[in-house]
Amino acid sequence: GPGEVVIVGAGPGDPELLTLKAMRELQAADVIVYDRLVTPAILELARREARRVHVGKEGHGASCRQDDINALIVDLALAGERVVRLKGGDPAIFGRTGEEVAACREAGVPVRVVPGITTASAAAASLNASLTHRDHAQRVQFITAHDRHGDLPESLNLAALADPLATTVVYMGRRTASKLATRMVESGLPSDTPVVAISNVSRDDQDSVHSTIGNVARGIDLPEDG
Amino acid sequence: GPGEVVIVGAGPGDPELLTLKAMRELQAADVIVYDRLVTPAILELARREARRVHVGKEGHGASCRQDDINALIVDLALAGERVVRLKGGDPAIFGRTGEEVAACREAGVPVRVVPGITTASAAAASLNASLTHRDHAQRVQFITAHDRHGDLPESLNLAALADPLATTVVYMGRRTASKLATRMVESGLPSDTPVVAISNVSRDDQDSVHSTIGNVARGIDLPEDG
CATH class of the missing domain: 3.30.950.10 (Tetrapyrrole methylase, C-terminal domain)
Incomplete structure (x- = not known):
């Protein structure tokens, strides 16, 4: 069956500012697709066996390849993986979450969002x-x-x-x-x-x-x- | 010596939306002074021995007794208690945190703020x-x-x-x-x-x-x- 995508807010950088829910999602993930703004100390909290994929997106900067990120998370979920899409701050605020949710829905991939400290x-x-x-x-x-x-x-x-x-x-x-x-x-x-x-x-x-x-x-x- | 006041954001209600830092503060508190908007499930996460004080404040509603709350947290801290002032949501957003911080500073009480999910x-x-x-x-x-x-x-x-x-x-x-x-x-x-x-x-x-x-x-x- 298909996996799922969970878009998770990592907060601003201090791992102590993760929510309990975000922590649980990190510990249940097969793959973590993360941005430049996510700190190494946060990635260390994830399940040891989880693959980490750095997509190097810089917020609203010029280097965005949003279409590639959309395709990546959808393809991983369609292959049965439990994907955590980990974003700095809160996914609802300048995080381009709407575009990733839309891509999942178009592909029939279940998607949820976990808020973060903005x-x-x-x-x-x-x-x-x-x-x-x-x-x-x-x-x-x-x-x-x-x-x-x-x-x-x-x-x-x-x-x-x-x-x-x-x-x-x-x-x-x-x-x-x-x-x-x-x-x-x-x-x-x-x-x-x-x-x-x-x-x-x-x-x-x-x-x-x-x-x-x-x-x-x-x-x-x-x-x-x- | 004096205690301290930690103003902690409890998030909107789901205990899973507490931060790891907020959780730690709840588990280290002597006294928890909480609003109407804080759910029982969140209070259950606090240290068993901590006293719970409900101040029944309703955001910007008519029932506010902000001066009484300021005096309460200051007096508890001056008596040596580690006080967690637990607020629904994020303390920085419509939480009257500025007034509580000012009261602590005027009394020489150490005060810190832990953000919450708004x-x-x-x-x-x-x-x-x-x-x-x-x-x-x-x-x-x-x-x-x-x-x-x-x-x-x-x-x-x-x-x-x-x-x-x-x-x-x-x-x-x-x-x-x-x-x-x-x-x-x-x-x-x-x-x-x-x-x-x-x-x-x-x-x-x-x-x-x-x-x-x-x-x-x-x-x-x-x-x-x-």
Whole structure:
């Protein structure tokens, strides 16, 4: 009979941020198909006999071969394997899960999704901070600052992003940070709005820089390349 | 010496959605101070000897006694207890974590935060769905539809909420769903925009209704009270 595909969120990197359910799926897998963003310490938690297949996908970066990944997980499941498709963070947030689910359904392969800790939650926790506050930030929004070419997306809703009553979390924001900050300030966000730039969230080498949107727009206070 | 406060996200209800880190904190706690939204199955995972204190807080509802909760966790920690402050979902998202962290800091009590699976992630996973899609939803935003009196907040950014290129997740949305949907349609969101209303996410009694924003505005297709 056919196997199945379980799309599992690995969280941001610290193995302790896996869910109990994700852990169980890793220990029941025949094959684990994982991204660049999944850490070695997480892969070590999987069943020893499970094959590990690195697909080297970089989120919304230019190197995506999403069609190849879709075909790989479908073919493995059709061959009877229990496939864990392991993604950094939460599969529902900038993870291209919809495309992988659609590919499985078209091929008649059973598919399930196990949520993960999204990087925004782990980043806030590491700062002892909230993303919302009933008096100051009644809305929180997540965007990615990469389109399929690695550039700042054209279709940003700048009115939504310039709202001083919202917290904005930018995923994969390093390369276009200064350009995005400039647009946000031009759209009315006060230039003294606080910014925290965090890299390698939840990992031993997590680093953060506290700044303002005005300074980021001027190209200062950015984290170094990790 | 003083104890400490660890603010821990319990996720949406299924104990399997706890993180390994949250589990460890539960098993090391002297006292667990928990909300209405935390399920009995999760409390069972705590150390047998730990005292359980139910503070009955209902998110942003009218029954909040946030000052009392702040004083309770601070006093317990000052008495030397290892306190786990257990919250439904993720502490950073509509959890009033900022106020509890501030109270601990003012009292000189060590405080840490452990992230949890937010309900939006678990809801999307249960539907095998993404909250983002590179072609259709480049922004995802979370709001709560309750102000401190249980009414729809006055200061909603309706332009941001009516954006057809965003996914909007409404926490605690049942009571004001029709009113909010009406405002979103009046602000330009197409009335055939799909809506899924989900209650008791990740629990055995999870229920969902698939509808459109137009129908919700007309007061039909709402989930029943759970």
